[in-house]
Amino acid sequence: MSKITRRSLLSSGAAVGVASALGIRPVLAQHDPLYEAAREEGEVNLYWGSYEQKTIDELIAAFTAKYPGINVNLLRQASQTVYTRLRLELQNDAVQCDSLGTTNALHYRELKAIDALQPYKPTESAIIPEAFRTLDEDDMYHVGAISLICINRAADVKGPQSWAEMVGGDFAGEISCGSPAHSGDVAHWTVAMLAKFGDDFLRDFAAQNPKIGQSSVDSVTDILAGERTVGASAPYSYTLTQKAAGNPIDITIPSDEAVLNLGITGIPAKAPHPNAGQLFNQFLYSPEASAVLVANNWPTLRSDVPWAGDLSLDQISWYRNPSEGLDEAMKEAIDKWKNIVG
Amino acid sequence: MSSHSRADLFGLVSHNLPRWLVISVVIVTLLLLVAHPLGWILWNSVHDDTTQKLSLVNYRRIFSSASLWVPIVNSLIVAFSVAFFSTLIGVPLAWLVSRTDMPGRGLVRAMTMTAFVTPSFIGALGWILLAAPRAGWLNVGWQNLTSSDWPLFDIYTMTGTIFVCSIYTVPYTFSLVASAFDEMAVELEDAATTLGAGKWRTMLTITIPLARPAFLVGFILSFIQGMTLFGVPAFLLTPSGTRVVTTQLAEFYQLFPPEIFLAAAYCMPLLVVTGGLFWVRRRLLGRRQFVTIGGKSLRTRRIELGARARWVGFVFAMIVPVTAVFLPFAALILVSLSKAWGMGPSLDNFTLDWYRWALWENGETQRAMINSLVYAGLAATLGMILGTVVAFISERKLFSGAAILGALATMPIIIPGIVLSVGFFSAYTRPPFGFYGTSMLVIIAFVATFLPIAYSQATTTIKGISADLERAARSVGAGEIRAFLSITAPLMRTGLISGWLLVFIPIMRELSVVIFLVSPQTNVMTTLIYNYKDGGNYEAVAATSVVLLAGTLVIVLLARLFVGQGSRRTRKIQTMEENS
């Protein structure tokens, strides 16, 4: 995709420009002992469900450019699939994964509970938005991606301005949505809606006769195909990428708070290349990675690099599910969804 | 033999050392390849997911929970309907192509094979583009034409699922029945004709009944397909919240924490149903001999349909090519040539970038394509070799209990790929194997999963070759292995190559069995495409699908060419009836 590559080069150039104007200098790779150790290991196996193929491909390309000599192997499957895979590896004592990146915080709580993660402290952690700086007091896992769930709409309609309006009745038969049983993003969104509006939200939602897909991006597909005009639970970055490619789609940040879901990342305790895994995870907080993220319409993980479209975390109203009791809340949400929505 | 003492047995074995060596190797291989992972699945099924302890809780849950029965009932409905419709379409299609003067026979045959090559989940994607209730192109066209408010089709239904599964399953029935028709000796029909039976009556009383075993096998294979397909119901039934066994299984894996052991137990009802089908087939076919005795030549007499019926037949025969190949691939190609497919097809939106990306820029696609071809080629070859030897041992009853080997080689077909995947994972990642992450593991999984097809193909071929041909070789001094290699194997050649294709193609399109087995280096096309779909990148999905189809077709054509060359010399092979 030369076109996209060109565009991403331009914007990454811009991002680097911004970064240097702010006086941020990338750490020189040569003097980094972690890099030395990682190069010793020679390769890294990423099991990632966060970021779609193209973004993570470009992240890897930028990583390889910055840290030559490390061969990156990517297994990009759905978050639940890579997690199940790691569980199987753990069960059979054959861990291959060096860096797990999924959209479900529960994965990491579970892995931590069975001592399957190893702690690390990112060197540039001060640059991470404060709200996400210390996800785990033992530093077993850290933020790997920020996913913002907002309302999607076909470019030629106004669409609902808030979650409440969406289920108000004006958009019956127009809504498409993923399934919380399949997608961590959708599950988070469901938990958030239940927390904000109670069970009635799901009842009202079901009454709109929504079309239920699997993945959170299925609603974008439905809007692009013309099948539906409103997407309930799609990630902001994916929609904006589609929009940038020329597709007739746009987003609305709901007035009653976009739902923010963090992609988490951690390093398995038995990872064969732990240093390389850590190097990659820390790279996500680098200006180079931010440039790639901006180019692909993803929120950056640095508080000093604005997102695409000059948005930033403090400009929008957002809601994040509390991590306490999240697993119960998720189970409950999925059960309620099954009972109410189907 | 049981009454013989140990010394006697030694005497028997020592005289036939090569035979017993081969048999031992085959038994060990089958145990490792099939019994070992299946054993793990069984073992897993009696463990509790939360406590990891031995328990029957999974079975209790399945039997006591109505919501877990619903997917089983749905799967049975889908499977029976798919088997029914693919027989209903496949049998007449095979007859039209191989026994009548219908026009375009070659085209229909080639296109039906192309449908066979297409992974059905890709077909389902195509059909989503075509027949989604509001935006499907066929529905939009229909609504524009008739200004109707109602869609012509809704693909997100059980009917839609059965339809898509069926059109991609017809090729199984078709190829089985067509080859039965192709190989049937014309003398058998002539015999009826000389007794005064008209050509139609001959067809109904001789030709069709003789091909009955092929119908039954086709029906059972289609049933199993309908039961074990994952991609199609995952895409088409999820929107309406309808679950079938495979999507329910996937959900078990998606749960938190994943209920891997429950999933293993959940397969067991499938095993019972499919095992029952095989038993029914045994009962129905009984001990009747269906060996078709080859005549002096394999000329076939075609039934003249008459001017109108020929074209009616042609229209019928084009159902599968149109619905399974032309329409969905037209949709996929349009998408793959779009910069942004949501913009619809227009010149502004035209681009070849996705192909350039898939073929040249994206290392993953290249690696996956090569992996797919290499693994499928190797696994099909190894599978055919093993399947042939097992078929030979059990057909020629080289030792008492040889039939058990055949049963073992058939087992993997009835287990959904996603569960097999976990079986292989458990079996081969632990010491002493430690194959995890290697191509070895993926190839082993493919060989074992498709061994049933290899075995049944080889059995059919061996049944057509009289054991006397081997005995003749032995009586002039050739050992058992030499006789097999210089007589049986060359005579099986044509059958083995088409068998090889029948294994190669499903491997190319297999998705679920390797889902937990591929590593970044051993990724294959189907898992790659499935991931692209998961990431919503439809243009990339469409372009890689087209690349996969093209790549597979090239290999199929090469193999066909190879068969064509080989069969010229041995086209007059006589298959002889077993001398009872």
Next chain:
Amino acid sequence: MSGIRIKELSKSFGNFQALRNLTLDLEDGQLLALLGPSGCGKSTTLQMLAGFEMPTSGEIWTGDRLLSSPTSVIPPEKRGASLVFQNYAVWPHMTVADNVAFGLKVKRLSRNDVREGTMAALNAVRLGPLADRYPSEMSGGQQQRIALARALAVQPEILLLDEPLSNLDAALRDEMRFEIRRVHDEMGITTVYVTHDQSEALVTADRIAVMKDGELQQFDSPTEVFERPKNEFVAGFIGKNNIVPGVSAGKSAIRIGDRVIRGQDTNDVSEGGGAILAIRPTKTRLHDGNSLPAGLENGLPATVIRSAYLGETRDILAELTTGTTMRVMVPPEQQPAPGDQVMLELPADQCRIMAKG
């Protein structure tokens, strides 16, 4: 080369006893015909001789070499026994010459020897000129010759023929059975020939073993089997025979109705027990009137039922007073008409008397 000794050979398949206690000795160079209806155990015997089946009990020897026993079977390829199949079993993917050369190649003979051996075998069955054809281009008779040449080419110690002519038409069959005998005479290979056709057996064999239901009925020279059938089954199976039931009337005598006929006992019959008399239609004579001409004996009164003119002879069917019918071949000059009362003369040296059943 050596003969074959079969000792108390038995074979059962599950509950079915295919062969019971067969004991046979065949001298070196002889041709043995195993003769009997289907299911008599002859093919089972041949399969055991070839080494494809294992005996349930008993042994097979060639010379001092134990070929088969329930505990040890020398595999087919190491027995020096070539088998010719009923369905020819020629290999369709090889030329005629390749078919014949196969066994020689297995023996790792030099190229030259293979070529010479092949041509010698092909010439022996007169197929030399067709060496480069494929079998499918040839007739059934020619295919059977390929099979024969293939079996002979390896110069086996024993040649086994399994109903080799039954798939051929009548004319070819006649020709081929002389051919087989000729080849046997030329090569002198100990041969076992399985057939259900008594005329094939009579023409080709040195010794005939008649079998029924897995049991040996008679093992003799063709003349003996034909002339002196040991029991009713053999009498009925070999050639045309009149079988007339009666009651034993002591040594060498049988009572049929109110008459006593003298003949030769072929097995033990106890006086007063059920017996039969066997005599060939060609050996039976017919006299007009109610009594035999003077000096003749062994007469049975009968009524002519049918008379058919066959050119060389006349085929008469006559009914005895006991209700049994007999066929008689008479010279065409004799012209009895249906309904005529006649006397049938059964020359004592042609009458075989044996126990019934």
